Amino acid sequence: MPLTLRELLAFDVLREARPRVLAGDASLDRVVRWVHSSEIYEIGPLLTGGELLLTTGLGLAGTDAGARRHYLREIAQRGVAGVALELGRTFPETPRELVEEARRQELPFIALYAVVPFIRIIEHVNTLIVDYAGRRLRLGDRATRALNETLIAGAGVAGVLATGAEVIGAPLVLVAASGALVAAHGVAGDREAWRAVEHAGCETPVTLHGGPWGRLVAGPGSALPGEDLMIALERTAVALALAMLRTGSPPSERDQQVSALLRDLIEGTAEADAAVRAMMAGFQLPPGHVLVGVAAEAVETAAALAVVDRAAHILHTSAIRGRVSRLVLGALAVPPSLTDTVGAAAQALEEALRRLSATQLRVAVGPPAADLADLGPSLRDARAALGLRRATPVVTTRALALDLELTRHFDPSHAADLVRRAISPLVDWDRTHRTDLVTTLETFLLHGCSPTRTAAALHLGRQSFYQRLHRIETLLGHPVTDPTVHTALLLATTAHRLLR
Known part of the structure; x- marks a missing residue:
């Protein structure tokens, strides 16, 4: 660690000098960058800050109180760590004006009541400073x-x-x-x-x-x-x-056209000519296919683009994708034979992540769009979903509908009130016992109150899950499977996660 003035004063070599701090006690934790000795009155302009200045006061001999104040004020303005005055050679006792000015400048001012050669102090402390700098x-x-x-x-x-x-x-x-x-x-x-x-x-x-x-x-x-x-x-x-x-070669003209189109779509300025611009960039929506918007954190652009391409290959279809700002945006053309278009796109992206070992990526899937002109809202929802903390690498906006809605109209005080009214006993228990009852309840509700699916999602044995569920219902005072409380509990657990 860098040496502070407080630490330096505890060294044996300085304790032998019987130091006494007369001013600037609150500033003793300043870092000492170097120890320097000088008897020059005009030393101020030669200092660069962080020094501990050692002096016998010889340069102040014959000066009046005003000159001594000016000397110390100029040194303080250079940002030195402190000044140590050895008594006995020039001054038998510390001049009062120096102490007063040091207090005014909040500058550590130390009187040394015993003589220790300055070279000993300088060699010892500066050696430690150099050793620390070298280690860094x-x-x-x-x-x-x-x-x-x-x-x-x-x-x-x-x-x-x-x-x-x-x-x-x-x-x-x-x-x-x-x-x-x-x-x-x-x-x-x-x-x-x-x-x-x-x-x-x-x-x-x-x-x-x-x-x-x-x-x-x-x-x-x-x-x-x-x-x-x-x-x-x-x-x-x-x-x-x-x-x-590291994205490989610079983007081609076609890639630039696609990125510009996707940027305009997400900003809502390309609805009218989207299909024409997509055709010019080499993409055409196959008849009967539905577009599903995709957004990925572009930690590694090449990897994110490859995941979208591989997902399209898994679905035996085509895709449009490109980099927009810090994201990779795109859309998968899902065949009409797949009734659950969003679910099919999510499964294909999960498989693509697995095959490419791109576990560091996070991907969000938006709602379906009939054509390119309607793709903007799907892209915007997918982008918003990326900002929500979820455990899975691929998320869908339909699974995060409640999160997205609460986020759009998020009021911390209202959210805290929801939590307090519905699940405060669980929050208090988790805080006191370092458990995850709120997360367990939310997972249970999101998995259709299925013990088997919830236990699997939480990587718990069924018996362990049932013990948690019993604790939750005991603390709340009612069964959580009651349909009349399902909405309130889901709102509260989601709000609690967003507040965290």
């Missing part, structure tokens, strides 16, 4: 070298996260600016990833295309000091941005 440089170099080797080997985001987590010694979680969980390493699942975010050791922004794309969070457990942890995390964030920018 070595850590940064080690992190950069390991991350560069990972990038050169062709590893994507998952590989960079794994390397960064190894250097840092803690879980790493990548969160998009929308709030969606994008990727993680060192955690068992999404729920554990969010726990790591809630108890983060530190975090740093991830910048892409000149703007904020998201944030990289280091979970608890790292043995690195705070500043060292931040250095390693920042190096990892840079490597992640490079991995995400």
Whole structure:
């Protein structure tokens, strides 16, 4: 850790000088960048900040009180860590004006009542400072070298996260600016990833295309000091941005046309000429087919595009897709033989993710659209769904209809009131006992109150689930399968998750 003035005063070499802090007690936690000694009156302009200045006051001999105040004021304006005055050679006791000015400037001012050669203090402290700086440089170099080797080997985001987590010694979680969980390493699942975010050791922004794309969070457990942890995390964030920018060759003219069309569709400005522009870009909706909008977090653009293409291949159909801002947007043309168009598209995307091992991607499926002119709302809903935290890599807007509706009209005070009226005993129990009864109840309601499906979704044995359900109904005082309370409970559990 960097040395503070408070820590420095506890060193034996300074304790021998019998230091006494006469001013600036509240500023003793300033970091000491260097220890310097000088007897020059005009030393102020030569200082750059962070120094502990040692002096016998020889340069102040023969000056009046006003000049001494000016001397200390000029030093304080340079941002030094503190001033230590050795008594006995020039001043038998500390001049009152120096103490008063130091207090006015909130500058640590220390009187040394015993003589210790300044060279001893300087050598001891500056050696420690240099050793610390060298160790930080070595850590940064080690992190950069390991991350560069990972990038050169062709590893994507998952590989960079794994390397960064190894250097840092803690879980790493990548969160998009929308709030969606994008990727993680060192955690068992999404729920554990969010726990790591809630108890983060530190975090740093991830910048892409000149703007904020998201944030990289280091979970608890790292043995690195705070500043060292931040250095390693920042190096990892840079490597992640490079991995995400690896999209292969520049987009073709056709790709640019598709991206422009999708951008205009989601902004609602391309309904009239959408079909013509799509044909010019090489896409035509087959007769009888229905379009289903798709949105994917473009952590790795090539991977997201490949997932949409593979899903189209699985459905034996065609697709339109392209990069729009930080997302990959598109649509699958679902054949008329598939009555559940949304479900078929979601299943195909899940299979595509599995076949391509693109587990770091999150994909949302919008409602069906009759043609390209109606695709905009489907794309907008799919984009909004990406911002909602769900455990599965593929989500549909119909499954998140309640979440989306609450989000559009979200009122924290109203949501908190819903939670308080319907499920406050469960919230209190979870907080006190570190359980997940609210999540269990929501999962049960979303799975049609089926114990078998709920237990499977929560990775629980049926007996363990029934024990939780008994606890839930005991705390609430009524059965949760009563149709008259189903809506209220589902609203409350969803609101509680959104509030978290």
